[in-house]
Amino acid sequence: MSPDRIMESVSDGRSPIIRFDHASFGFPGLIALKDISLPIYDGEFVGVIGPNGSGKTTLCRAVLGLLPPVEGHLHIFDCACNELRCHHRAQIGYLPQKGVVDRNFPVTVLETVMMGRYGALGLLKRPGKKDRQIAMEALAQVSMESHQDTALGHLSGGQQQRVFIARALAQQPKVLILDEPTTGLDITMQHNVIELIQHLHDELKLTVLLITHDINMIRSRVDRLVLLKTRLYAAGPPAEVLKPEILHQVYGKELVITEKDLVIVEDYHHHH
């Protein structure tokens, strides 16, 4: 599907809050994402899928303003991404991939969530009662308020994930970006976390960018799927993107589509 058609089919006259315009990311000679044109609209729930190494995390980092495009343009909140200021970044909540941070770091649950306030507060301002209240509300939204004084390292993987989602919420963001939030969790926890994300999207009207390899878990929940493999292969409603001929282009022989229309990527079999 051409980028122009994507614009027409979803825009409804709204202007996008994130706009990739023929943008490429990476280093000269090692391009992780090439020629991406993609608008993301306010309040959308977008799932980003693609094989390992397809540039999903790069897309995240780009939207966070951590990685300016080497070619083309990326606009976030109508700012070119290299002009993105700290207060803009504070409007994007981010849940990094598991394993990026030291989860045995000596920090309590409430201290972790309070960090979400730091960027929004700005320099030289000490977090006060109001920030504490926002942090506690964020904890309540992920049903972790009773653990506020627990050490982060003492929680289970799913609980830690909830705490990190609460930290993102404490920023009071407009956009929530989640990079493989269900990796390493058992199947019940995976469903819990995805349901929580859906709930936050519905309840707080957040724009959600959910990166995952688990197509089946999100296909019925997202407004749009974005299929990446260095290039943008498809973007649109799940039914339009999850067509065998499109999927086979990206996943090749590793992809199996069952009778019940489940999409199974062999590569990830052992996760389920």
Next chain:
Amino acid sequence: MFDLLAYDFMQRSLLAAAMVGGLCSVIGVFVVLRGLAFVGAGTSHAAFAGVALGYLMGWPPLLLAILFGLATVWITGWVEERGRMKLDVSIGILYTTTMALGILFIGLMKSYNAEVYGYLFGSVLSVTPDELRIIGALSVLVLSLLLLFAKELYFIAFDQEMAEASGVPARQMFFLLLTLVALTVVVSLKTVGAILVFAMILIPASTAYQLTHSLTTLTLYSAFIGITTSVLGVLISAIWDIPSGPAIVLLATAIFFTAVLFSPKRVRRAEVVHSH
């Protein structure tokens, strides 16, 4: 022992030890959490080379120590940011190079200079009123900056990229932290010496790490351990007439191993395993 406290030099050295112990142990929290321990070690040797050059040329040794220290941490930070080289490689090279320079500068001196060796091994008992004032001023400066930017520094120690993504000026804060480490090392040179200052930064924070899961408590414990071991170390050093640097560091090490043995984290971990 109380007779000793009546001496001016003793009061000066206890005050210097308390300030250096407090300062090192507080910055040590960020150094340990951000994984900059080796940077601290490299900086102390670079600062010593600065001192040696100062004595060789007749320039102010502390000023040169600051310049050498800052140059080392900034180069290290720049290299890490660019991802050009692994941090332990770059600091390892700077560490040995500056140590070689220090030895070279000493070798070039016409006569034996006991004061230079004081900076290498620490001689808190010979702290002069002027030096005490410099230590005091730099301590106040470093501690105020730590306090002002505490929330940002904790965040980058936890997860620098996450801090940057959520709107904290993380790179600037990282360089601020490196700068404060360099200043702390210089402040501490005279008291504990270039070789042992690293231990003063590392040990109290690592000891506190064994005892708590809260960032705030960790910092308070670390400061308490740092100040107590420094003051007691100086007293031990004066009473039994042993060098002050090793007295402080060995005392801190003993407390560290005691904390490891009785760490509630270890007990807690055993419980967690048990309950499954």
